[in-house]
Amino acid sequence: MASQQERQKLDYKARQGETVVPGGTGGKSLDALENLAKEVKEANQTRRGQLRREGYQELGSKGGQRRMDQMGSEGYQEMGQKGGLSTTDKSGLSELPRKESILTSPS
DSSP states (O other), X not given: OOOHHHHHHHHHHHHTTOOOSTTOOOOSOHHHHHHHHHHHHHHHHXXXXXXXXXXXXXXXXHHHHHHHHHHHHHHHHHHHHHTSSOSSSSXXXXXXXXXXXXXXXXX
């Protein structure tokens, strides 16, 4: 724990709007920032405990899966190619010019 003098310096910086707690934001006082960081950490641990480890990890991967379900597999892969590289083993750079030529050719 920080000494009283160090805490006073950090509290002054916090009152100036600087971030003095890792993962925190600029706040009104050092105590407020420490309490916020503690509450966030406890909330995350509680959520992890409720879902167990496997469920918590799966929750993190669901966002991409839901997007793929909405767009369909082909649309999702194409989105990856236009962003740079596909999420599959094909490079987006090699596939993109061929697809663009099909799309831009006059009919």
